[in-house]
Amino acid sequence: xxxxxxxxxxxxxxxxxxxxxxxxxxxxxxxxxxxxxxxxxxxxxxxxxxxxxxxxxxxxxxxxxxxxxxxxxxxxxxxxxxxxxxxxxxxxxxxxxxxxxxxxxxxx
Amino acid sequence: xxxxxxxxxxxxxxxxxxxxxxxxxxxxxxxxxxxxxxxxxxxxxxxxxxxxxxxxxxxxxxxxxxxxxxxxxxxxxxxxxxxxxxxxxxxxxxxxxxxxxxxxxxxxxxxxx
Numbered sequence: 496x497x498x499x500x501x502x503x504x505x506x507x508x509x510x511x512x513x514x515x516x517x518x519x520x521x522x523x524x525x526x527x528x529x530x531x532x533x534x535x536x537x538x539x540x541x542x543x544x545x546x547x548x549x550x551x552x553x554x555x556x557x558x559x560x561x562x563x564x565x566x567x568x569x570x571x572x573x574x575x576x577x578x579x580x581x582x583x584x585x586x587x588x589x590x591x592x593x594x595x596x597x598x599x600x601x602x603x
Numbered sequence: 604x605x606x607x608x609x610x611x612x613x614x615x616x617x618x619x620x621x622x623x624x625x626x627x628x629x630x631x632x633x634x635x636x637x638x639x640x641x642x643x644x645x646x647x648x649x650x651x652x653x654x655x656x657x658x659x660x661x662x663x664x665x666x667x668x669x670x671x672x673x674x675x676x677x678x679x680x681x682x683x684x685x686x687x688x689x690x691x692x693x694x695x696x697x698x699x700x701x702x703x704x705x706x707x708x709x710x711x712x713x714x715x716x
Contacts, residue, residue, distance in 0.1 A: 536691075538693055538707040538710055539693070539707055541705070582646075588659065589634065589636075589651060589653075589658070589659065590636070590651060590659050590661070591638075591646075591648065591705065592648065593645030595643075595645045596645050
């Protein structure tokens with residue numbers, strides 16, 4: 496079983512749609528949680544950190560459920576520029592453990 | 604402030620050869636981590652260097668080795684290349700204050716034929 500599991504997708508959604516991604520992790524000692532965005536053939540870039548209280552950054556909302564070891568990302572009012580792979584990332588120290596990524600394609 | 608730079612950007616090697624990949628960390632960052640990303644997968648942790656010492660290692664064989672220099676730049680060396688070593692190799696630097704401050708380089712795409 497992978498340490499961080501994600502649905503690989505692709506999720507094909509129209510512009511303006513709301514889309515949600517989920518992720519589960521197996522290491523209960525994980526302390527830090529993130530969503531990264533990776534465009535095709537580019538490096539991953541931090542989208543947002545994820546906190547137990549939930550946090551929002553514009554159209555993006557992230558939630559963490561430590562009891563269920565579950566992380567989510569909600570994207571509202573999808574834009575064409577949101578098309579990318581979204582990587583769920585957890586850390587139990589200074590090492591980052593990545594999920595396999597969920598691919599999002601936003602269509603006109 | 605310069606970001607993380609990696610060289611070369613692309614590389615083709617033959618099975619059995621050795622390769623060295625290079626990474627210059629972001630200014631002010633003393634920690635460098637290396638990741639391997641195979642096509643269609645998430646990055647996998649190879650190892651981390653902090654102040655020139657290895658500070659953690661993932662599930663990679665000893666033929667993957669590294670160095671960090673006094674200026675905090677780093678090298679990844681892979682011996683006896685195998686076809687499965689074909690991947691994007693990513694370097695990430697941080698200030699060592701926790702996992703939230705990583706900056707990734709644009710990677711080196713290695714193809715082993």
